[in-house]
Amino acid sequence: MAASLFEDFQPHSKEVWKNQAIKDLKGKDFDQTLIWQAEGDLRIEPYYNHEDLSSLPIELVQSAQNNAIIATWHNREKIIFSTEKATNQLILEAIEWGADSVIIDFEEKDITSIDFKKLLHQIKLSEIYVFFKVQNQSVQLLETLASLIPYQMKGGVQDDYLASWMNTGVLSKDSTIQLTQTIRKVQNHPQFKALLVSGEVFHNAGANSVQEIAFTLANALEYIDQLTEAGLSLEDILNKIEFSVAVGTDYFTEIAKIRAMRYLWQKVLSEGYGFEKASEFPVVISAHTSTYFDAALTPNTNMLRATTEAMSAIIGGADALVLHAYNSTFENEESFGKRIARNISTILKEESYLDKVNDPSAGSYYIEHLTFELAQKALLLLQEVASLGGSIAAFEQGFIQNTIAQNHNSRQEATTSGKRVMVGVNKFRFDEKPFVYEAKEAQTSTIPLLRAQRLSEVVEAQ
Structure with missing residues (x-):
């Protein structure tokens, strides 16, 4: 029966499909009507089939996706440090209610003033992945932990000083020395990361997916150059590196973005550095739901955005x-929002079974093609940054900021005019009074910085 069914439907080439589509358009231009020019100069066609993959290095793209360290994703919760006792309670509650790991963000707190015995009470770092986000205090942190913890730790220390500099304009002179010492101190802790390269600083300033990939990898290459010059081997660095990206609302593009980053990173290491063992070092990527696309009005729509963003991150690998709380960008009370955020990840795992397949989008004609196109576009932009002298030089020249600003301004214009639909903001909006738009702090840096923004702010104030 099955064989007979397929015999009744003969395969057709893409050319045959396109000719029929042109005929059905009755004189309308095919490209103008059906081709979508997406952000990042991406050309999205209305139809893909196996022919679109014939010229792609599909085996290399897919093999890069198989390097994930864990079979499923960690449900990781970010907790802002307040006091030792209160933060400890929040960590224990998060773990009890579904979190697999946590990030403790110390912001600008002095590490030496914190009682880590109280902070980590009933928390064993050999069993629970704990990440410590600090600012130029990673060595002090590790020395404190070493005095308390005699076993191998899981988790990591997060101190992305390049991203911080691009956001604040502040860069410590000993940042590279601190990072070098940090990596050396945790070489005997195989499941403890020491170098975070964050793409959120670009995304939340308004970057598109191509820009986020390129500028994040440019920062990673800057770190490699600085650290190898300081005496570390490439293997030492790759063992301790973790990337993070922000995941936006463009569902399929965000799936492809994570896959493209894995593929492009291996390509850069193997071809750019001649590193033959690149495939032996898994590319670890954590994904954060976007604050850039959050809305302060009709705020429950943020839950819907967070859900599709989470699905993109998971399917992308x-x-x-x-997941941040749906109300975290405009309200102080986050307990309910954090519970909802935590449960989104749990439901996608326990009820949607998204953890049962490795690289679930593999073989999708559209996503595979989009993955490769994103990687190619990002590679061209990465090469442009390299031609300017690397990410630091490109930032000092204003290239990175101007490139991102153009994309943000284009998005904002489209959102304000209604060409770009944002549910709860310029479509299906429900609010009793306009949102009070708070002016950004005046910039004191001599060069433009990457300030975190929300796309909807200007529209909400109208």
Whole structure:
């Protein structure tokens, strides 16, 4: 019966399909009507089939996706440090209610003033992945932990000083020395990361997917150059590196973005550095739901955005998923929002079974093609940054900021005019009064910085 069914439907080439589509358009231009020019100069066609994959290095793209360290993703919760006792309670509650790992964000707190015995009470770092986000205090942190913890730790220390500099304009002179010492101190802790390269600083300033990939990898290459010059081997660095990206609302593009980053990173290491063992070092990527696309009005729509963003991250192969509370960008009370965020990840795992397949989008004609196109576009932009002298030089020249600003301004214009639909903001909006738009702090840096923004802010104030 099955064989007879397929015999009744003969396969057709893409050319045959296109000719029929042109005929059905009755004189309308095919490209103008059906081709979508997406952000990042991506050309999205209305139809893909196996012919679109014939010229792609599909085996290399797919093999890069099989390097994830864990079979499923960690449900990772970010907790802002307040006091030792209160933060400890929040960590224990998060773990009890579904989190697999946590990030403790110390912001600008002095590490030496914190009682880590109280902070980590009933928390064993050999069993629970704990990440410590600090600012130029990673060595002090590790020395404190070493005095308390005699076993191998899981988790990591997060101190992305390049991203911080691009956001604040502040860069410590000993940042590279600190990072070098940090990596050396944790070489005997195989499941403890020491170098975070964050793409959120670009995304939340308004970057598109191509820009986020390119500029994130440019920062990673800058770190490699600085650290190898300081005496570390490439293997030492790759063992301790973790990437993070922000995941936006463009569902399929965000799936492809994570896959493209894995593929492009291996390509850069193997071809750019001549590193033949690149495939032996898994590319670890954590994904954060976007604050850039959050809305302060009709705020429950943020839950819907977070859900599709989380699905993109998972299907794209993220090793960890960090969902912020739907109301975290405009309200102080986050307990209910954090519970909802935590449960989104749990439901997608326990009820949607998204953890049962490795690289679930593999073989999709559209996503595979989009993955490769994103990687190619990002590679061209990465090469442009390299031609300017690397990410630091490109930032000092204003290239990175101007490139991102153009994309953000284009998005904002489209959102304000209604060409770009944002549910709860310029479509299906429900609010009793306009949102009070708070002016950004005046910039004090001599060069433009990457300030975190929300796309909907200007529209909400109208």
